[in-house]
Amino acid sequence: MNYRNLGKTGLKVAEVGMGTWQLAGKPWGWDAPDENESMKALYRYVELGGNFLDTAWVYGRFDELGDEKGSHCSEELIGMFLKESGNKNKVMVASKIPPKNRFWPAHLGIKIDEVFPSLYIEDMVNDSLKTLQMDSIDLMQFHVWQDEFANNDEWKQTILKLTKEGKVKHWGISINDYQPSNCLKTLDTGLIETIQFIFNIFHQKPTEKLLPHAKANNIGLIARVPLDEGGLTGKITMESKFTDDMRSVYFNQERLPEFVKRTDELKKLLGDEAKTLAELALRYILSFDKISTVIPGTRKVATVEANAAVSDGRKLSENMMAELKNHTWERNFYVDKDPVLKLQSYIEQ
Numbered sequence: 001m002n003y004r005n006l007g008k009t010g011l012k013v014a015e016v017g018m019g020t021w022q023l024a025g026k027p028w029g030w031d032a033p034d035e036n037e038s039m040k041a042l043y044r045y046v047e048l049g050g051n052f053l054d055t056a057w058v059y060g061r062f063d064e065l066g067d068e069k070g071s072h073c074s075e076e077l078i079g080m081f082l083k084e085s086g087n088k089n090k091v092m093v094a095s096k097i098p099p100k101n102r103f104w105p106a107h108l109g110i111k112i113d114e115v116f117p118s119l120y121i122e123d124m125v126n127d128s129l130k131t132l133q134m135d136s137i138d139l140m141q142f143h144v145w146q147d148e149f150a151n152n153d154e155w156k157q158t159i160l161k162l163t164k165e166g167k168v169k170h171w172g173i174s175i176n177d178y179q180p181s182n183c184l185k186t187l188d189t190g191l192i193e194t195i196q197f198i199f200n201i202f203h204q205k206p207t208e209k210l211l212p213h214a215k216a217n218n219i220g221l222i223a224r225v226p227l228d229e230g231g232l233t234g235k236i237t238m239e240s241k242f243t244d245d246m247r248s249v250y251f252n253q254e255r256l257p258e259f260v261k262r263t264d265e266l267k268k269l270l271g272d273e274a275k276t277l278a279e280l281a282l283r284y285i286l287s288f289d290k291i292s293t294v295i296p297g298t299r300k301v302a303t304v305e306a307n308a309a310v311s312d313g314r315k316l317s318e319n320m321m322a323e324l325k326n327h328t329w330e331r332n333f334y335v336d337k338d339p340v341l342k343l344q345s346y347i348e349q
Ligand SMILES: NC(=O)c1ccc[n+]([C@@H]2O[C@H](COP(=O)([O-])OP(=O)(O)OC[C@H]3O[C@@H](n4cnc5c(N)ncnc54)[C@H](OP(=O)(O)O)[C@@H]3O)[C@@H](O)[C@H]2O)c1
Pocket: 018, 019, 020, 021, 022, 029, 030, 054, 055, 096, 143, 174, 175, 196, 224, 225, 226, 227, 228, 229, 230, 231, 233, 278, 279, 295, 296, 297, 298, 299, 300, 303, 306, 307
């Protein structure tokens, strides 16, 4: 495993991290997580040199949008793993504070009081610390964002206080889907050290403004959804069936033929540079030096091994990178899902 700097945090993170949305709890994509296998996958990831786990308070909850009684399944399993394996000091955990109004993404014009009021930020940090069984969280990220929150001072004072108390070491933002510049003004506050953002062969928009801005300001970059929610694994066919989560909408009957057509085109590029579509997708991201880590969602030993193997220092050729530019496909999941959201969510032009 190769390691890269996480911006100015001083942390050296594995360039292949482990995304854990689907690690435990409710069904995701095509099946429910098998928590025994998930635990083995965590052990294998660390055995292969992995040291960066991305999670969130909300991952695996059965009641994501409903009442507050559900447990934080992904954080809980990670907490158990770190305790049982004695890896607390070896592995970095990045978690996320969900929006108080439980609405993804944060839409333009929303008041920060509805999304991240100060006392709520403190409560959520304490809650995650308890679930993870840790005294301090390496990286805490806001799970949605609007750049206009940069004008508010309360959250800034709160995160400084939590850092001083030793509860959180570093702060980041997991920005809204398909809005890669909706954080640049906030980065200028100097309080945010990392940005987590969607980046994959279909969605290359972050190369335009976010990557250069992050490079100039030494911001750590965490590339999420590198396999387009599974679309870039090559596993999806016209016959694929999905569990009743957001993927049944993401890969809906209207989009599915387009996915299959586009991934069939990409498969024609496989060969010496990458043997599988997942490998091509991960190598694409790691070919950018500025990326600190890519976090494919993994819950199986076999996928952990396949993804870790991509960390061998081999970059895609310039020809391949140029060819992949022809495969961009910008979509807006939220607008397709619900026309009412059209006014509140946008894809950056
Ligand atoms: N708003 C946010 O902050 C936000 C939103 C989304 C995701 N995230 C973070 O980013 C992570 C990654 O995104 P994601 O999990 O949604 O999507 P993703 O990484 O693009 O895709 C995950 C899917 O890819 C499959 N997979 C992984 N490695 C594979 C390989 N080598 N070969 C074949 N299939 C492979 C997984 O398989 P299985 O189904 O078999 O496990 C899973 O179905 C999440 O886990 C989470 O930590 C954050």
